[in-house]
Every structure is written in C-alpha cells, then in structure tokens.
Amino acid sequence: MDLIIDIIKILFIFTLIMGVFSPILGWVERKQSALMQDRVGANRADIFGFTMIGLFHPLADALKLMTKEDFIPQGANKVMHTIAPFISFVPALIAFAVIPFGGEYIIHGKEINLVIADLDVGLLYIFAFASLATYGAVIAGWASNNNWSLLGALRASAQMISYEVAMGLTIIGVFMVYGSLKLTEIGAAQEDFFKWGIFLQPLGFVMFLAAAIAENKRIPFDVAEAEPEIIAGYFLEYSGMKFIMFWMAEFIEIITISGIVTTLFFGGWNIPFVPTATLISFFSSLGDTWANIITMLIHIGVFFSKIIFFIWLQMTIRWTLPRFRYDQVMKLGWKILLPLSLLNIFVTGVVILLFKK
Amino acid sequence: MAIGIVKVKRNVKMTFWERSYIPEVLRGIAITSRHFFINLVGFIPAILFGKERKIFTVYYPEERVKYPDAYRGRPILVLGDDGVEKCVACGLCERICPAFCISIQPAETELDKERYPETFTIDQSRCIVCGFCEEVCPKEAILMSQDTEIADYDRKKMLYRKEDLLVAEKDLRMRQAYVRGAFARWNY
Ligand code: SF4
Ligand code: SF4
Numbered sequence: 001m002d003l004i005i006d007i008i009k010i011l012f013i014f015t016l017i018m019g020v021f022s023p024i025l026g027w028v029e030r031k032q033s034a035l036m037q038d039r040v041g042a043n044r045a046d047i048f049g050f051t052m053i054g055l056f057h058p059l060a061d062a063l064k065l066m067t068k069e070d071f072i073p074q075g076a077n078k079v080m081h082t083i084a085p086f087i088s089f090v091p092a093l094i095a096f097a098v099i100p101f102g103g104e105y106i107i108h109g110k111e112i113n114l115v116i117a118d119l120d121v122g123l124l125y126i127f128a129f130a131s132l133a134t135y136g137a138v139i140a141g142w143a144s145n146n147n148w149s150l151l152g153a154l155r156a157s158a159q160m161i162s163y164e165v166a167m168g169l170t171i172i173g174v175f176m177v178y179g180s181l182k183l184t185e186i187g188a189a190q191e192d193f194f195k196w197g198i199f200l201q202p203l204g205f206v207m208f209l210a211a212a213i214a215e216n217k218r219i220p221f222d223v224a225e226a227e228p229e230i231i232a233g234y235f236l237e238y239s240g241m242k243f244i245m246f247w248m249a250e251f252i253e254i255i256t257i258s259g260i261v262t263t264l265f266f267g268g269w270n271i272p273f274v275p276t277a278t279l280i281s282f283f284s285s286l287g288d289t290w291a292n293i294i295t296m297l298i299h300i301g302v303f304f305s306k307i308i309f310f311i312w313l314q315m316t317i318r319w320t321l322p323r324f325r326y327d328q329v330m331k332l333g334w335k336i337l338l339p340l341s342l343l344n345i346f347v348t349g350v351v352i353l354l355f356k357k
Numbered sequence: 358m359a360i361g362i363v364k365v366k367r368n369v370k371m372t373f374w375e376r377s378y379i380p381e382v383l384r385g386i387a388i389t390s391r392h393f394f395i396n397l398v399g400f401i402p403a404i405l406f407g408k409e410r411k412i413f414t415v416y417y418p419e420e421r422v423k424y425p426d427a428y429r430g431r432p433i434l435v436l437g438d439d440g441v442e443k444c445v446a447c448g449l450c451e452r453i454c455p456a457f458c459i460s461i462q463p464a465e466t467e468l469d470k471e472r473y474p475e476t477f478t479i480d481q482s483r484c485i486v487c488g489f490c491e492e493v494c495p496k497e498a499i500l501m502s503q504d505t506e507i508a509d510y511d512r513k514k515m516l517y518r519k520e521d522l523l524v525a526e527k528d529l530r531m532r533q534a535y536v537r538g539a540f541a542r543w544n545y
Pocket of ligand 1: 450
C-alpha cells in the first residue's frame with residue numbers, strides 16, 4: 001500500500017514536471033519575453049491552421065531536436081560527452097523528491113504525507129545534488145574539445161562553487177529560525193502567516209534567490225553561457241536530444257528553485273490566515289475523508305500557484321536585467337553575498353537568543 | 358608600470374540609491390512587468406471589439422506594410438498601353454548596370470521605335486537593386502517595382518526573361534510619377 005502511494009506521488013511529480021511544466025516553460029519563456037518587449041512572440045507552429053497562441057512550439061521543438069543528428073565533435077571524449085547532459089539533468093529532476101507539495105492528510109484512516117522522500121536532511125540533500133549539477137557543466141565543457149566550451153566550463157565551475165557557499169550560508173538562517181532541516185517540518189511551521197520565512201528572513205530570501213539564479217546560470221548570472229562572448233559556453237558542442245537535456249535541466253531547475261523558495265520563505269502549501277484545521281472543518285459536512293481529500297487538493301493547488309508565481313518572477317528577472325561581467329559576478333558572490341549572509345546568521349542568532357526564553 | 362591597464366573614466370555619476378542596485382532592479386522589473394500585464398490583457402479588446410492592436414508587429418505573410426513610392430524592389434519592364442514594351446533596346450541599362458546582370462538581344466521592328474529587345478534578361482540573383490537602370494533609361498521603359506519576394510531554390514530560376522519582367526503601364530503610374538518628380542531636375 002505504501003509502495004503504491006509512493007509510486008503515485010512519484011508519477012504525479014514526474015509527469016507534472018516533465019510533461020507539463022518544462023515543455024510549457026519553453027513556451028512561457030518565448031511568450032513572456034515577447035509580451036514584456038511589446039512583441040507578439042511565437043505563434044507560427046500550427047496544426048491544421050490552429051496555432052493555439054504558440055503552444056505547439058514546444059512540440060515542434062521536440063520533434064526537431066529529436067530528429068536532429070547527434071553530433072560528437074572530433075577529438076571529444078565520447079563517453080564523457082555523452083554522460084554530461086545526464087549528469088546535469090538528473091540532479092535537477094531528483095532534487096524535487098524532498099520538496100513537500102502538501103501537508104499530512106488522513107484518508108481512510110491512512111496518513112498521507114505529500115512528499116516523495118521525507119528526509120531528515122532534506123535541504124542538505126538538495127545542496128548535495130545542486131553541487132552535482134556543477135559536474136555536468138564542467139564535464140560537458142571539458143569533453144567537448146572546444147575552447148569556448150572549456151571557457152564556459154571554467155566560468156561555470158568558478159561561479160557555481162562561489163555561489164554554493166553563499167547559498168548554503170543564507171539558508172542557515174532559516175534552519176536557525178525553524179530549528180529543522182526537514183522540509184516538511186519547515187513547511188508545517190509556516191502555517192501562521194506571520195511565521196513565513198519572508199518575514200523572519202527577508203534578507204535571506206533576497207540573497208537566496210540571487211544565489212539560486214546564479215546556481216542555475218541564468219541571466220543576469222549566465223556568464224557560463226554568454227552567447228555574445230563565448231557563444232554558448234559549455235553546451236556549445238551539443239545537438240539534438242543532448243542539447244534538449246541541458247535545456248530541460250535549466251527549466252527543471254527553475255521549478256526546483258521556485259519549490260525551495262516557496263517551501264522555505266513563502267509558506268509552502270499553506271494559505272495565509274487559513275490554517276489546515278479550519279479548512280478541514282469547513283468541509284467537515286462531507287465526511288472526514290472527503291474533507292481531507294479536498295483540503296489536500298486545495299493545498300496542492302496553492303503550492304503550485306506559488307511555484308508558478310516564482311517561475312514568473314524568475315522569467316521577469318531573466319528578461320529585465322542585463323548580464324553581469326564575469327568579475328562582477330565573482331565580486332557579488334564573494335564580497336557582498338558571503339559577508340551579508342554571515343551577517344544574516346549573526347543577527348538571526350542574536351535575535352533568537354534575545355527573544356527565545 | 359603595469360602594461361596596458363587604463364582606467365576608463367566613465368562619466369556616470371550614480372547616487373547611493375542607484376548604486377545599492379536592488380531598488381533599481383525592482384524599478385526595472387516594475388517597468389517590464391507593467392508592459393507584460395498591459396500586453397497580457399491588451400489583446401482582449403482587439404479580439405472582442407476589433408480595436409487596433411497595440412503591438413505593432415506585422416504578421417508578415419498575411420499582413421504587409423505599404424512601401425513608399427520611393428521603394429526599390431526588383432526592376433521590371435513597362436508594357437505600354439498599346440501592348441508593346443516601351444524598351445528600344447538602346448543598351449544603356451545594360452551598360453550602366455554595376456552588377457552586369459542585364460543582357461539584351463536587340464532586333465529590328467516595323468514599329469515606330471524601330472528597335473526592340475528580342476530577349477531581355479535580368480539575373481535577379483546578381484541584381485543589387487540599385488535603380489541605375491531605371492535612372493538611365495531614356496524611355497521610362499524599366500522601372501523599380503515593389504516586389505521583394507524573389508528568393509528561389511534554383512539559380513536558373515532567378516533569370517527573369519522578358520515575359521516575366523513585363524508589367525502593364527497602368528499599374529505603374531505611381532512609380533512613373535515618382536520617377537518623373539525625382540529625376541526632373543536633371544532635365545532628361
Ligand atoms: S537595379 Fe541596378 S543592378 Fe539591378 S538591373 Fe538595374 S542597374 Fe542592374
Ligand atoms: S535603357 Fe531603357 S530603353 Fe534602353 S535598353 Fe534599357 S530598358 Fe530598354
């Protein structure tokens with residue numbers, strides 16, 4: 001029974017991310033940038049004359065990239081070149097395993113916890129896999145036997161290692177406030193609106209978002225790709241399905257970042273001012289099981305609406321800000337984010353000491 | 358002395374507010390998201406009430422902009438109102454063409470003009486649409502059209518023969534008027 005529930009949860013998350021979110025993000029990226037720049041955007045791919053405001057473009061992309069030649073450049077390390085996209089793709093996907101997309105519900109006397117793996121070290125697991133993704137970029141750049149790729153890989157490794165430090169330290173404030181590394185517990189602790197992470201750790205939120213976007217190597221921190229400078233950086237020599245995997249990895253990481261930010265700073269699945277108990281008692285006329293099921297569905301909806309908001313925010317940032325110079329990225333990471341996050345830990349510690357008896 | 362390190366004096370004076378970056382980032386995001394939301398709902402009046410779109414993108418193959426009269430598309434030959442091409446095969450256009458893309462085979466005719474081009478070929482793959490041929494022609498027999506869609510898969514198809522080039526004079530009044538206005542001051 002437990003196994004079936006787990007499989008259902010895994011399938012749900014997997015289809016939602018791979019089948020719904022990441023193809024649609026390709027469309028969102030095009031359409032949103034178009035709207036922000038007063039353009040029309042992708043609307044040419046059609047099936048029997050229906051363009052569906054450009055929703056067929058991801059389909060066309062997939063078809064095109066699948067039928068393309070899978071090219072491995074001369075002198076490239078074939079094995080490394082082949083496994084690099086998987087190394088950057090898989091960690092991005094499985095990081096979602098520890099993010100809770102709902103609380104705990106009792107359905108038919110059975111307790112259902114809406115998280116695939118409720119690890120005690122949930123956040124450390126995410127960091128561990130986020131740093132694994134660095135290898136994908138580095139190996140891809142090195143194995144391609146191309147100067148630009150190597151430059152991109154060097155930049156990617158330097159940048160990601162720098163920002164890993166800042167990202168890890170910004171999160172420590174959150175641990176201190178909630179006293180747990182378990183993401184389900186952090187989520188449950190935010191049932192009260194004024195206990196949301198954004199109120200307790202506002203500086204931590206801004207810095208975490210910056211560091212997370214830098215980890216994902218998206219504009220304004222995309223020095224590792226930097227089309228005008230080093231063409232496309234580490235995945236320059238990739239084509240076809242392998243290219244699509246880098247592409248998907250980036251999109252999935254956007255979703256994962258949104259999930260982490262939602263869980264840590266924006267109350268996870270909780271609705272402001274509406275505790276779970278209130279919601280269940282509101283539907284209690286339908287019987288206990290149905291009240292729990294409806295509450296669960298509402299919470300899942302709320303969680304994914306928050307995720308959609310953060311995806312929108314990241315896209316807006318990506319299409320608003322220009323790219324930093326490489327030295328600026330490094331300066332921001334080491335000279336600003338790192339001291340600020342240490343300061344954040346210090347202030348949080350002092351406040352906890354003073355106000356907790 | 359360290360070689361080649363020049364400190365560029367940029368003439369940008371930023372206030373502390375601007376240098377702290379985050380407020381300015383928020384301002385930028387506010388601007389872009391304002392455009393985003395305006396455009397997000399902006400298409401609704403266009404669909405419902407047929408109002409004019411705010412976005413000025415032209416859906417190219419379905420919609421076209423009207424080119425100004427001065428626009429130079431591919432050159433065409435004028436078919437006079439009497440059903441005969443105006444060209445007298447004088448060869449001036451062939452001579453002036455900087456891309457050497459016109460080739461004319463003149464022949465004699467019983468008509469008033471005495472000479473006519475037996476073949477008149479423009480290699481459209483070489484034409485640079487400069488308009489010299491139009492300017493030099495003494496008979497207003499070759500004019501620049503508004504047609505720009507001359508791409509093709511085969512170079513042989515880019516050779517436009519006389520039959521492909523002829524356009525009735527009545528469709529060319531606009532360009533004719535423009536040419537007369539533009540070149541009148543040189544008193545041809
Ligand atoms: S437009 Fe210029 S290049 Fe083209 S045929 Fe006339 S003279 Fe030659
Ligand atoms: S200059 Fe005019 S008249 Fe002379 S050959 Fe060319 S088109 Fe014909």
